[in-house]
Amino acid sequence: xxxxxxxxxxxxxxxxxxxxxxxxxxxxxxxxxxxxxxxxxxxxxxxxxxxxxxxxxxxxxxxxxxxxxxxxxxxxxxxxxxxxxxxxxxxxxxxxxxxxxxxxxxxxxxxxxxxxxxxxxxxxxxxxxxxxxxxxxxxxxxxxxxxxxxxxxxxxxxxxxxxxxxxxxxxxxxxxxxxxxxxxxxxxxxxxxxxxxxxxxxxxxxxxxxxxxxxxxxxxxxxxxxxxxxxxxxxxxxxxxxxxxxxxxxxxxxxxxxxxxxxxxxxxxxxxxxxxxxxxxxxxxxxxxxxxxxxxxxxxxxxxxxxxxxxxxxxxxxxxxxxx
Amino acid sequence: xxxxxxxxxxxxxxxxxxxxxxxxxxxxxxxxxxxxxxxxxxxxxxxxxxxxxxxxxxxxxxxxxxxxxxxxxxxxxxxxxxxxxxxxxxxxxxxxxxxxxxxxxxxxxxxxxxxxxxxxxxxxxxxxxxxxxxxxxxxxxxxxxxxxxxxxxxxxxxxxxxxxxxxxxxxxxxxxxxxxxxxxxxxxxxxxxxxxxxxxxxxxxxxxxxxxxxxxxxxxxxxxxxxxxxxxxxxxxxxxxxxxxxxxxxxxxxxxxxxxxxxxxxxxxxxxxxxxxxxxxxxxxxxxxxxxxxxxxxxxxxxxxxxxxxxxxxxxxxxxxxxxxxxxxxxxxxxxxxxxxxxxxxxxxxxxxxxxxxxxxxxxxxxxxxxxxxxxxxxxxxxxxxxxxxxxxxxxxxxxxxxxxxxxxxxxxxxxxxxxxxxxxxxxxxxxxxxxxxxxxxxxxxxxxxxxxxxxxxxxxxxxxxxxxxxxxxxxxxxxxxxxxxxxxxxxxxxxxxxxxxxxxxxxxxxxxxxxxxxxxxxxxxxxxxxxxxxxxxxxxxxxxxxxxxxxxxxxxxxxxxxxxxxxxxxxxxxxxxxxxxxxxxxxxxxxxxxxxxxxxxxxxxxxxxx
Numbered sequence: 001x002x003x004x005x006x007x008x009x010x011x012x013x014x015x016x017x018x019x020x021x022x023x024x025x026x027x028x029x030x031x032x033x034x035x036x037x038x039x040x041x042x043x044x045x046x047x048x049x050x051x052x053x054x055x056x057x058x059x060x061x062x063x064x065x066x067x068x069x070x071x072x073x074x075x076x077x078x079x080x081x082x083x084x085x086x087x088x089x090x091x092x093x094x095x096x097x098x099x100x101x102x103x104x105x106x107x108x109x110x111x112x113x114x115x116x117x118x119x120x121x122x123x124x125x126x127x128x129x130x131x132x133x134x135x136x137x138x139x140x141x142x143x144x145x146x147x148x149x150x151x152x153x154x155x156x157x158x159x160x161x162x163x164x165x166x167x168x169x170x171x172x173x174x175x176x177x178x179x180x181x182x183x184x185x186x187x188x189x190x191x192x193x194x195x196x197x198x199x200x201x202x203x204x205x206x207x208x209x210x211x212x213x214x215x216x217x218x219x220x221x222x223x224x225x226x227x228x229x230x231x232x233x234x235x236x237x238x239x240x241x242x243x244x245x246x247x248x249x250x251x252x253x254x255x256x257x258x259x260x261x262x263x264x265x266x267x268x269x270x271x272x273x274x275x276x277x278x279x280x281x282x283x284x285x286x287x288x289x290x291x292x293x294x295x296x297x298x299x300x301x302x303x304x305x306x307x308x309x310x311x312x313x314x315x316x317x318x319x320x321x322x323x324x
Numbered sequence: 325x326x327x328x329x330x331x332x333x334x335x336x337x338x339x340x341x342x343x344x345x346x347x348x349x350x351x352x353x354x355x356x357x358x359x360x361x362x363x364x365x366x367x368x369x370x371x372x373x374x375x376x377x378x379x380x381x382x383x384x385x386x387x388x389x390x391x392x393x394x395x396x397x398x399x400x401x402x403x404x405x406x407x408x409x410x411x412x413x414x415x416x417x418x419x420x421x422x423x424x425x426x427x428x429x430x431x432x433x434x435x436x437x438x439x440x441x442x443x444x445x446x447x448x449x450x451x452x453x454x455x456x457x458x459x460x461x462x463x464x465x466x467x468x469x470x471x472x473x474x475x476x477x478x479x480x481x482x483x484x485x486x487x488x489x490x491x492x493x494x495x496x497x498x499x500x501x502x503x504x505x506x507x508x509x510x511x512x513x514x515x516x517x518x519x520x521x522x523x524x525x526x527x528x529x530x531x532x533x534x535x536x537x538x539x540x541x542x543x544x545x546x547x548x549x550x551x552x553x554x555x556x557x558x559x560x561x562x563x564x565x566x567x568x569x570x571x572x573x574x575x576x577x578x579x580x581x582x583x584x585x586x587x588x589x590x591x592x593x594x595x596x597x598x599x600x601x602x603x604x605x606x607x608x609x610x611x612x613x614x615x616x617x618x619x620x621x622x623x624x625x626x627x628x629x630x631x632x633x634x635x636x637x638x639x640x641x642x643x644x645x646x647x648x649x650x651x652x653x654x655x656x657x658x659x660x661x662x663x664x665x666x667x668x669x670x671x672x673x674x675x676x677x678x679x680x681x682x683x684x685x686x687x688x689x690x691x692x693x694x695x696x697x698x699x700x701x702x703x704x705x706x707x708x709x710x711x712x713x714x715x716x717x718x719x720x721x722x723x724x725x726x727x728x729x730x731x732x733x734x735x736x737x738x739x740x741x742x743x744x745x746x747x748x749x750x751x752x753x754x755x756x757x758x759x760x761x762x763x764x765x766x767x768x769x770x771x772x773x774x775x776x777x778x779x780x781x782x783x784x785x786x787x788x789x790x791x792x793x794x795x796x797x798x799x800x801x802x803x804x805x806x807x808x809x810x811x812x813x814x815x816x817x818x819x820x821x822x823x824x825x826x827x828x829x830x831x832x833x834x835x836x837x838x839x840x841x842x843x844x845x846x847x848x849x850x851x852x853x854x855x856x857x858x859x860x861x862x863x864x865x866x867x868x869x870x871x872x873x874x875x876x877x878x879x880x881x882x883x884x885x886x887x888x889x890x891x892x893x894x895x896x897x898x899x900x901x902x903x904x905x906x907x908x909x910x911x912x913x914x915x916x917x918x919x920x921x922x923x924x925x926x927x928x929x930x931x932x933x934x935x
Contacts, residue, residue, distance in 0.1 A: 032763055038389060041779060084381060085382045086522060158577050158581040171544055176371075268570075269570045274568070
């Protein structure tokens with residue numbers, strides 16, 4: 001068990017170091033001169049261009065820049081954003097909560113919804129309910145998230161015909177809201193539509209994975225045994241079949257949490273959500289190298305940590321891993 | 325296990341599981357009730373909300389280079405001069421009067437009496453001199469506006485009402501110094517960290533404009549409040565909120581709903597769709613930008629070293645003029661802009677009437693493929709059997725056309741231009757790339773034709789300067805202040821003359837001459853000037869001032885006229901009654917459907933158990 005833990009931890013740390021090293025070179029390959037992007041359309045003399053180049057440090061040789069980057073990284077400093085002229089760590093911190101709040105809620109809801117729907121479908125596979133559930137899930141899964149988001153804005157935020165527009169059209173809060181209850185409800189109303197969009201688009205994979213892995217267990221002898229013991233159908237499902245089928249879905253959920261942090265860019269854009277996704281999109285257009293590096297490290301770290309968490313959770317969920 | 329216990333467990337387990345989902349439902353239902361709560365801010369004070377998607381690099385007037393923060397600075401800090409709402413000519417602001425010395429090198433400004441900063445301190449000439457001197461002496465403070473003071477020898481404040489600027493060379497742009505003046509007593513403590521201080525830590529920010537910067541959340545909103553003591557008069561709205569909408573379709577929906585009161589940068593499709601919207605006033609204004617086709621003149625450095633691989637065929641003026649005769653700019657306006665724009669002519673857009681130059685009918689590049697063919701024939705590029713032209717040494721005449729993905733018009737226009745040029749025998753290969761990539765290709769000089777666009781200012785100096793020889797790069801392939809590697813000594817001589825000409829009419833005459841040269845050279849060909857399309861809620865805003873007048877824009881003005889003059893409409897608060905009712909009904913429906921589902925599922929589950 002200790003060896004299992006140590007191996008997983010070591011693997012994760014090696015990945016993290018590799019990510020930190022590649023982040024620097026990955027974005028230097030991007031075309032575009034940040035100095036040009038930042039000054040275009042502004043009266044800027046050649047001297048000012050040179051000064052800006054010096055300020056950003058892009059006039060130095062690549063090796064020196066890399067050494068700088070490594071030195072900063074050891075202090076936990078991700079540098080200063082070109083376009084925001086402020087610390088990358090602070091910027092990411094400011095935008096992180098919004099993404100975690102949105103993506104966290106959406107993942108939780110879609111996991112619950114996905115698991116339930118998948119279990120129901122598998123247990124009564126081939127039934128009308130199964131076909132409807134699977135059909136709906138697949139349709140939503142293939143819908144472009146920005147399109148679904150806009151549709152929800154038109155229908156539920158603005159209102160169509162008898163449907164009243166109840167939710168805000170964008171943003172995470174109303175400026176100038178005061179009072180604990182008012183702020184709380186304001187945040188929740190703003191969360192509703194982007195969260196609904198994300199849930200609708202991502203729950204299908206949990207549902208389908210759960211359905212498939214539960215179907216694999218369906219013919220197993222131990223279920224027949226359980227039934228023979230006189231257990232009710234419901235108990236057979238809940239106590240015997242589902243725990244054995246849960247592993248792939250749990251892995252998927254954790255891996256997804258990591259990816260979803262970076263993958264909600266489109267939903268964040270449609271709903272003007274002040275999260276990491278939109279920050280990344282803006283950084284790309286400059287390119288704002290320190291911010292891109294910082295976000296890349298954070299996104300990758302999220303995936304690695306969630307994988308690690310899934311690995312650590314296996315022994316808890318599945319005794320077979322414990323003994324292996 | 326007894327059947328009874330099992331049934332009990334079922335009954336207990338069912339609700340428990342469904343309780344979780346019901347809680348989730350309730351969490352989603354809570355907001356429907358919350359949404360109906362009256363908006364206290366709007367009811368208590370009159371707020372004007374503007375949808376924006378501009379990035380804010382910094383709120384420090386010394387650092388901000390992006391359009392949105394520099395525009396915000398116009399609202400919260402007074403400048404020496406402002407631009408007239410009717411025709412953009414410089415008008416008094418902080419300075420009430422000015423005079424120049426006979427040698428044109430000394431400018432004396434009289435500072436307005438009785439102005440105060442929002443913390444009650446008086447605004448003096450010393451604030452002006454200190455701000456300018458800081459930019460002259462501190463490299464970090466020069467980041468944003470250093471260009472404006474590059475030609476300054478000294479700035480002094482001999483008394484609290486007088487600022488004297490001494491120049492190295494005459495500079496006609498002295499009434500177009502777009503430099504926010506900051507309060508010395510506040511900013512003196514930030515000199516040490518002027519390169520990193522973003523002016524966004526303490527609100528309200530001390531200023532002297534018509535509005536006071538009172539709040540900011542990155543990528544969410546910028547909040548301004550009316551300055552009650554502004555010398556030109558207090559704005560009628562109490563609050564001005566710039567709210568972020570990263571998706572323009574979402575912003576349009578927010579306007580329909582009334583969550584924002586003003587949207588700009590509408591596409592023709594969005595603009596037309598809003599025609600039927602209730603309580604909505606549309607505004608179409610000539611724009612300040614031009615959209616052009618840049619022709620590579622053969623990239624060179626300031627010392628004349630050639631680089632890049634621009635097609636040498638383009639060095640022939642007849643070829644460049646033939647290209648312009650082959651392009652139907654009127655069709656581009658109709659098809660790409662949906663008619664919302666004006667076909668190209670002089671370099672400076674017609675909105676700036678004082679400086680705009682229009683070619684007369686005989687010199688204009690009218691759409692005339694026959695003439696284009698004749699010009700190309702005369703230049704020695706003859707058509708082969710397949711209709712394609714070849715260079716005098718027998719190779720096919722092929723041009724590369726470059727556009728960027730971030731400007732949707734490029735892809736569309738590229739298709740048309742390629743077709744038209746093909747019709748006169750020129751093969752075109754089109755590349756639409758990311759703007760960073762486009763920048764790299766352009767700075768390397770590796771293009772033949774490229775789409776190009778610039779936003780111009782009331783003072784034409786800057787956009788004229790980017791086409792001078794000195795704006796080329798010092799070394800091959802380096803990012804440079806200019807645009808298209810153009811180097812024409814005659815143009816440069818005119819440029820030097822206009823900057824030293826203090827008489828507005830005489831200077832405008834030189835500026836028109838410069839445009840004439842650019843037009844005839846045909847290295848930078850303006851295809852069209854896009855209109856600005858805006859819309860606002862007429863129930864919230866009764867009216868506001870355009871710039872210029874009578875046809876002009878509200879957003880993106882050079883000045884603060886629109887928001888400063890905006891009068892609140894009849895509906896300053898959201899109606900709450902019907903919304904409360906609707907919200908309640910919606911919550912009931914959601915709970916009802918949820919409850920119905922629970923009951924149905926349980927019934928079915930029970931039925932399963934009986935199997």
